[in-house]
Amino acid sequence: MHELVEFAVEKALELGADYAEARFEEKNGTSLAMKNGSPEGLEILADRGIGVRVLLGGGMGFASTNVLTRESVGEAVKKAVKLAKSASRVRNEPIRFSEEDFHEVYYEVKMRKDFRDVSPEEKLELLRKIEEEVKGTGVNVPMRYLGYSDQVWHKIMVNSDGAFIESIIPRVSTMYNLVVFENGQMEQAPFVERAFSGGLELIEKDEPWEWAVKDVKALKRLITEGKKPPEGKVDLVISPEVAGIAVHESVGHPYESDRIFGREAAQAGESFVKPEMLGERIGSEVVTVIDDPTLPNSWGFYLYDDEGVKARPRYLIRNGIITEFLTNREYAYKLGQRSNAAARAINYNREPIVRMANTYLAPGDYSFEELIEDVKLGVYMVSFNEWNIDDRRYQQRYIGTEAYLIENGEIKHPVRRPILEITTRALWSSVDAVGKEVEFYPGTCGKGEPGQGVPVWMGGAHARLRDIPLRRP
Amino acid sequence: MRKMFELNDFILRNAKELGFGDVVVLAYESNRRQVRFANNEITVAKNWHERKVELFVELEKRIAGTTITELSEENIERTLKTLLSNMKGMAPKEDYYGIAEGPFEYRDIPETFDKAIVELDEPNEYVERAINSALEEGAKRVAGVLYTDHNRVYLTTSNGVEAFDEGAGIEISVRAFIGDLESGHGTNSVRVLKKFDPESAGRKAGEIASLAKNPEQGPEGKFDVVFDPLAFANLLSYMSFMTSAYAAEAGFSPFVNKLGQKVANEIVTIKDVGNLPNGYGSRKFDDEGVPTRETTIIENGTFKSFLLNTSLARKYKTETTANAGLIMPHAWNVVLEPGNYSKEELFGEVERGIYVTNVWYTRFQNYVTGDFSTIPRDGIFLIEDCELKPIRNIRVSDNLLGILSRITALTKESCHVHWWEVETPVTTPYVLVKDVGITRATK
Numbered sequence: 071m072h073e074l075v076e077f078a079v080e081k082a083l084e085l086g087a088d089y090a091e092a093r094f095e096e097k098n099g100t101s102l103a104m105k106n107g108s109p110e111g112l113e114i115l116a117d118r119g120i121g122v123r124v125l126l127g128g129g130m131g132f133a134s135t136n137v138l139t140r141e142s143v144g145e146a147v148k149k150a151v152k153l154a155k156s157a158s159r160v161r162n163e164p165i166r167f168s169e170e171d172f173h174e175v176y177y178e179v180k181m182r183k184d185f186r187d188v189s190p191e192e193k194l195e196l197l198r199k200i201e202e203e204v205k206g207t208g209v210n211v212p213m214r215y216l217g218y219s220d221q222v223w224h225k226i227m228v229n230s231d232g233a234f235i236e237s238i239i240p241r242v243s244t245m246y247n248l249v250v251f252e253n254g255q256m257e258q259a260p261f262v263e264r265a266f267s268g269g270l271e272l273i274e275k276d277e278p279w280e281w282a283v284k285d286v287k288a289l290k291r292l293i294t295e296g297k298k299p300p301e302g303k304v305d306l307v308i309s310p311e312v313a314g315i316a317v318h319e320s321v322g323h324p325y326e327s328d329r330i331f332g333r334e335a336a337q338a339g340e341s342f343v344k345p346e347m348l349g350e351r352i353g354s355e356v357v358t359v360i361d362d363p364t365l366p367n368s369w370g371f372y373l374y375d376d377e378g379v380k381a382r383p384r385y386l387i388r389n390g391i392i393t394e395f396l397t398n399r400e401y402a403y404k405l406g407q408r409s410n411a412a413a414r415a416i417n418y419n420r421e422p423i424v425r426m427a428n429t430y431l432a433p434g435d436y437s438f439e440e441l442i443e444d445v446k447l448g449v450y451m452v453s454f455n456e457w458n459i460d461d462r463r464y465q466q467r468y469i470g471t472e473a474y475l476i477e478n479g480e481i482k483h484p485v486r487r488p489i490l491e492i493t494t495r496a497l498w499s500s501v502d503a504v505g506k507e508v509e510f511y512p513g514t515c516g517k518g519e520p521g522q523g524v525p526v527w528m529g530g531a532h533a534r535l536r537d538i539p540l541r542r543p
Numbered sequence: 544m545r546k547m548f549e550l551n552d553f554i555l556r557n558a559k560e561l562g563f564g565d566v567v568v569l570a571y572e573s574n575r576r577q578v579r580f581a582n583n584e585i586t587v588a589k590n591w592h593e594r595k596v597e598l599f600v601e602l603e604k605r606i607a608g609t610t611i612t613e614l615s616e617e618n619i620e621r622t623l624k625t626l627l628s629n630m631k632g633m634a635p636k637e638d639y640y641g642i643a644e645g646p647f648e649y650r651d652i653p654e655t656f657d658k659a660i661v662e663l664d665e666p667n668e669y670v671e672r673a674i675n676s677a678l679e680e681g682a683k684r685v686a687g688v689l690y691t692d693h694n695r696v697y698l699t700t701s702n703g704v705e706a707f708d709e710g711a712g713i714e715i716s717v718r719a720f721i722g723d724l725e726s727g728h729g730t731n732s733v734r735v736l737k738k739f740d741p742e743s744a745g746r747k748a749g750e751i752a753s754l755a756k757n758p759e760q761g762p763e764g765k766f767d768v769v770f771d772p773l774a775f776a777n778l779l780s781y782m783s784f785m786t787s788a789y790a791a792e793a794g795f796s797p798f799v800n801k802l803g804q805k806v807a808n809e810i811v812t813i814k815d816v817g818n819l820p821n822g823y824g825s826r827k828f829d830d831e832g833v834p835t836r837e838t839t840i841i842e843n844g845t846f847k848s849f850l851l852n853t854s855l856a857r858k859y860k861t862e863t864t865a866n867a868g869l870i871m872p873h874a875w876n877v878v879l880e881p882g883n884y885s886k887e888e889l890f891g892e893v894e895r896g897i898y899v900t901n902v903w904y905t906r907f908q909n910y911v912t913g914d915f916s917t918i919p920r921d922g923i924f925l926i927e928d929c930e931l932k933p934i935r936n937i938r939v940s941d942n943l944l945g946i947l948s949r950i951t952a953l954t955k956e957s958c959h960v961h962w963w964e965v966e967t968p969v970t971t972p973y974v975l976v977k978d979v980g981i982t983r984a985t986k
Contacts, residue, residue, distance in 0.1 A: 110870065112608075133589065134592070213793065256909065331582075335582075336963075340720075456914070
């Protein structure tokens, strides 16, 4: 396969491309689902192909094929070159890439328990375990939808600037949707995922059934003991899960340089952040937000991005100051910087675009008890279901699912659906303390057209927000 | 064409020899082009060529699926053997009830294939026309995407189906900006080239952006809301997933236990039309070969049917609605039947309300109750004294069934919408909904 990938790059240069990059991707895996106790069947994934991206005269062309012959790949190269040439005629200024150091590298994430050696029936046992443990709680859960998925991603990426990166990354995950029905009321834990890069041992150690049990018990308690959240300005302590979605939506996304420059304007939108805002304060001193693709076994793991640039942690906010955007080579050039390796493509048939990996609120120095102890009246938001944000990433909302009243420094009864509806600046400026411990939660980040759902982790430490006018449902 | 059917036959024959029961072989050949643009220039142009076979097999009520892209005889045989060995130890799906009995007769669907789209050499001219239309309306920056599609589908099943369909399409989505906060959006999706009107999409985007100049912070409370077809299509596209019987069983639908019950105002009739002429989602047959048709989901406000495949239909002792998905039935083209208002009359019904031209990021707090919110984007207008006043930064926070039951007027005019935020194509009029919950940031 190496030869075919190199052939694509050479052929593109022969045809006049100024820059060429070819990426072979192969994905193999299995997925299983169980609905209300009944297995839904097995899906075997076996997908592979080559994508070619070129620059010519300042225009960009991309073509892919899953017919892996020299003839078909050659055709794809021709199309990419032709598309780049015609696109170059409808440009105000040529696309240029930043200068980078490139390497020839092979890397692999090892599995201690290789899921390829485990039968589908054994994998189904993991879902049965969730099913049984949930039933064992005695909580009425009439709708249960469970999923398991594993995939090995094999990539070979070559470009005309000297990059040759081959990687093998296994990914394994479970998902559940549980609907609790008690006292004539319904509450839901939808699309709850546990996910890692690595082998089956990571799921077994994580014990998704324990998460499910915790969820259904909390939902039942919410139904039976839940009260209205307090009105008016209160303090709000958000869990790592809620901090995770907040950093993802209101820090990670608006700091994507392609959005800042308008490339995603017709789809995911633009950004309230402008290039000249680097160095500007956006949050309090205690807020530091990092996006780090290199976290071992993380769901968003990679060591080199899909443009062949070496990955490193990116400090998006340091002590409340905007310090760095997420960049690929095109927008790093526009900013006069080096790329920080945020270019990711979800498959061979997608172009690499600017993405997050594992975004988190960096830890502070408060214990959980210290965060709570001087809250007179507040809410502790543990999990959320509904959330959204405008397409400039400035007005967001998170509705708590599992949430509790805090009164005089103590956590009391559950509260129903406290709503945090707030601007990005107000959110990060309201944080006065951050916890010591960091946790991560997986998600699939959506962006790009056609859509490219990429695996990411979101998380961080607990955070305390002061004087928040919470909304009631 | 024969070559692909011979390949299908080879797969079917081998599968049967290995002892599989139901077998469905669905082969695709597709060519898709994309031109993306932003800031009035092309950001990337793309081409995809794909050939693949989706395979569904059943073995004593155990079911499995896979996609084969490497179509050598050796790989096909290996894939089938892998499926067999994996399935042998598995527990059966007790509620599996088989696939449709063929053969069937198929009718051509008007306006779903046009050679002129396939032969179109370079679509950049359409992009430039759309950009220019938006600029002429006053836009400063124009972004969007154009696609051309050419697909061939070959279906062979172990129950006597052999079916072929060929489709083409061209579509454009245009978003026009004046400043950071003033934008508008227009789309146009068609299956025959002579109906393609990229200027209309550009013009609408530019017009709305121009109307939306200098928006002020919007209010909160309950308002009568006029949803533009672009905005309401988003809600109906989400809703269509919830009308799949599979989604209902899995806990993702507010329509559970609602068959025969009132779920919407009586002026609301919603259908899925698989054989809609010029519909972007139209196809002659579903994934098990049943000829696609019109299915009434909600009739005059009453919930009439979930979307079904044969197995789910047999489980619930009814007929398939030709919406396979062998695992999950899905809609083809959702159609909200038009009403009898002109656009002017519909807006005239609103004393003080809000006109929402587009929404995105629709998310549910609870799929079973239908509580959700969605974010208006592009032009948003306060309707007051028969005037449109631009506003910004509001959120629609309501309940899906509540919205359906508070629909009070529909226009005669409808639009067929398909774009990045509306995955299932939707045909919908302008919709007036009473007392819609509107919220905004509190800090």
